[in-house]
Amino acid sequence: MLWPALRVLARGELTADQLQELHSVLDLAPVARTEGPxxxxxxxxxxxxxxxxRLVTDLARAGDDGWVLALFFDGQAPDADVIAEYRTQWRGLVDQLDLELVEITPAAAADEVLVLPDQVDTDEAVDAWELPYDQLDQMWPHVGLRSDAPREVKKVKLRELMRTPAWRVAPAPLRHQAEEFLADA
Known part of the structure; x- marks a missing residue:
């Protein structure tokens, strides 16, 4: 079974020559992967x-102009140094090919986090905090992060959560912890 270790989502047009360059640099066979997510x-x-x-490097399409580079593993997960090497190479390729970086999972820097456009404020009343969290440390998995995610990544995700209507009714201790977390350098 293949498990994801790293995923880079980028957007932009690639010419046939650029696509061939990507195949060549990453030593990809022009054959689709048949297993895994x-x-x-x-x-x-x-x-x-x-x-x-095993380590599997994959190139996939995401819509008309989206590209996904993914690293999968079967067996032992690659260590942090291996993932960092792939991240560095792939970010360089995204820049070199003039693609727009959309997100990297897991994120290691603030610019690798997908931030949704501002949500439209509705008249719909939110009168209860329906999440089982009243401590900031408990909430990270809910926003898609591990507890050891980089602080700057947590700040981006936290700000995004705080823009939602539900945040207005979040428990006061949680709102206070979030403000303190964002205020710390």
Whole structure:
């Protein structure tokens, strides 16, 4: 079973030559991946056997102008240094190909977090906090983060949550902790 280790979502047009360059730089076979999450969107991949299992690099389409680079593993998860190397290479390719970075999962920096446009304020009343969290440390998984995510990433996600109508009725201790968290340098 393949498990995701890193995913880069970018947007933009690629010429046939740029796409070929991407295949070449990443040493991808122009054959779709057939297993794991998102396999139907795959257009090219490479499988490497490493100590502890397999690493699969995948290129997939996401809509008309979206591109997904993903690193999957089977067996032992790649360590943080390996993921950092892939992140650095892939961010460089996104820049080199003049693509717009949409998000990287897991995020390691604030610019890798997908931030949705401002939500339209509705007249719909939210009168209860329906989440089981009253402590900031409990809330990180709800916003898609691990507790050890970088602080700047947590700040982006927290600000996004605070823009929602539900935040107005969040427990006072949680709102206070969030304000303190954002105020700390």
């Amino acid at each position: 998102g396999a139907r969107a795959s257009i090219a991949h490479r499988t490497r056997t490493v100590a502890g299992g």
